[in-house]
Amino acid sequence: MGAAGKAAGPLSHRRRWYPDVVQQVAPPGTFDLGPGYLDPGLLPVDLLRGAYADALAEFGSAALSYGPNSGALPLRALLADRLGPPCTPDHIMVTSGTSHALHLIATILFRRHDVVLVEQVGYDLGRAILADSGLRLRAVEMDDSGMVPEALERALGAAGDTPAFVYLNPTFHNPTGLLVPSGRRRELLAVAAAYGVPVVEDDAYAEIGLTRSGMPDSMAALSGYRGVIRLGSFSKSLAPGLRLGWLAADPETVARIQAHHVFDSGGSPNHLASLAVTTLLATGAYDRHLTWLRSALRDRRDALAAALSANLPERFVFDRPAGGFFLWVTADGERDERGLVTAARNADVRVLAGGRFGRPARPSVRLAYSFNSPPRLTAAAHRLAAAWKSTERRLPCS
């Protein structure tokens, strides 16, 4: 392991948080507001050690054999209960996370060169999974409530190839943090249904609500689980290293996916992990963890938002998101986003340019509050404010 890996750096990494073991490690000294990761201190090591031991005690050797193609029934039954009627275990398939689910959908349900409609800005790696699978992406205009129904209708009715599906991320949208309201969800569903085109609802952040107010129903629930494939994950609410998530859809769609012989051959994706999480759901430990995690993330969101509000120049604007991992900061008067990202990097803060996620209407950057402690987020906000004070576009002296 290299010297950069051995240096603990300013992050609260505890043990072995090296580039050889984890996917991304910020250079020492950097405040990394880049990745949509949970802070190492928020990953429940002891809880999961117990969960694996409990699963092996409860299910014994059955936890180590091949699981049913669509996943162990105890987990699917608990998830169906959480999702509520009309959802049944037959509506659910266990996956190795939403990334895996997107790859399965792209390769099993659809074909290379199929067209997917995506949001004007959206989860960069999710759409890259679809593109790497040979699908062709077309962006559809958004406003402050999400994808614009009239724009979706124009895209669906346009001459040429009929789009195969619509990929949406309506709940604590990555990167903007937007929570698409119920009315807009219904409008989008009505347009998609009128054209007979399914919706893939990526709800990876759905469990990370940070306000006490009510949540809109999922698009899957609003549709009665017809014409929508909803994706859920334990990567944001427990730990991404589990590689555990699920998809919920009408039973015929679930049956089509789980009939692929990759599951006949290998069984349920990630069987032991699925039973470990089953024990956490069954005992209520998962919900207790979620309560704690939301509180910790609320503190992080509020620390970043407060320090930015107090210090950023007026041309910077952001909404405090109701959930998820991200603040989306837009700035008027910037030449482009690269100046913001570069100035941040020169102040040892890593942020992501909005252009990475599509074509934002105004220069924007995404700041993750999930990966650093509140004091570090406050410090990072001060650095950003100082760095960005002088980036405003200087008009030519004419």
Next chain:
Amino acid sequence: MGAAGKAAGPLSHRRRWYPDVVQQVAPPGTFDLGPGYLDPGLLPVDLLRGAYADALAEFGSAALSYGPNSGALPLRALLADRLGPPCTPDHIMVTSGTSHALHLIATILFRRHDVVLVEQVGYDLGRAILADSGLRLRAVEMDDSGMVPEALERALGAAGDTPAFVYLNPTFHNPTGLLVPSGRRRELLAVAAAYGVPVVEDDAYAEIGLTRSGMPDSMAALSGYRGVIRLGSFSKSLAPGLRLGWLAADPETVARIQAHHVFDSGGSPNHLASLAVTTLLATGAYDRHLTWLRSALRDRRDALAAALSANLPERFVFDRPAGGFFLWVTADGERDERGLVTAARNADVRVLAGGRFGRPARPSVRLAYSFNSPPRLTAAAHRLAAAWKSTERRLPCS
């Protein structure tokens, strides 16, 4: 859970071995020689409980975050050491088992309608993964040493679409148990190399050698890790519920696969499981387990082989395999295999017809000795012998 699930049946299932939790459960009273599964009693529950605890102690929160796209370096380094030079960690990618690896290869490296050359008989579900991914399969003749090089050459040189790759299972071949000798491996590699067509070497059973004599080098090693993608698995040597395996290939091919954004988004497939197995490899516990497992499987193979030899009519022939999970029994004078399978089923023994795996030269059935204890295998052999005494083809009385 249904009544059939609750009845423990004659299998040595311990806890919760129900159809809701595992993929396949034999009806109560059946001796199941069907699936290539490890007997529940051979699945190391305590060993793996310790391995997960050790991985979480050793790697802490890093075991719960996103792993590097191609897998955590500690595991890839240990695997590279086991495979020997010229293999390096850059030659290896961690997968969720060989099934997952086949799906990745089929969808990332190849395209729908590509042609794959497969053995005359071979792993049914593996080739079904390729077929479900849109590939077209063409069978190539085998003899007692494996695929016939001259037949491979004819298939590669035939008019029409050039085959995209050759799918082989040279070590303890499923279903025949065949161990392709070194000379034949080299001949097949030379033919494939002459046509510039890669070989996918499915070596899921490579760790399950049951004799003291030496093993031939893998085709990947013989090729110097050029033009061969070798697949390995911990499903047969530890537990399939882990969903953990690997592929080894030239670094450029590994780089192509791990560059798919499904890994940028989700990280290493099955990160925590990979670090649990890392601890078992690093401490030697894996090799101690393998020694014990091989001994247990040797007892099973020998119990089944001895009871069949002593009791089957002379027209039944089989080789005692040098490794793997299966006995391949061929029979002269049978009308077809269905008669054998039906007679076995009527005696409450489940066996698989050879036709499931391709086009055997003679009527054949596959018997797994991995899934039952030695006394139960002996009892099953007696039942089979009795059931098959009277199935011989009766010539028309003309």
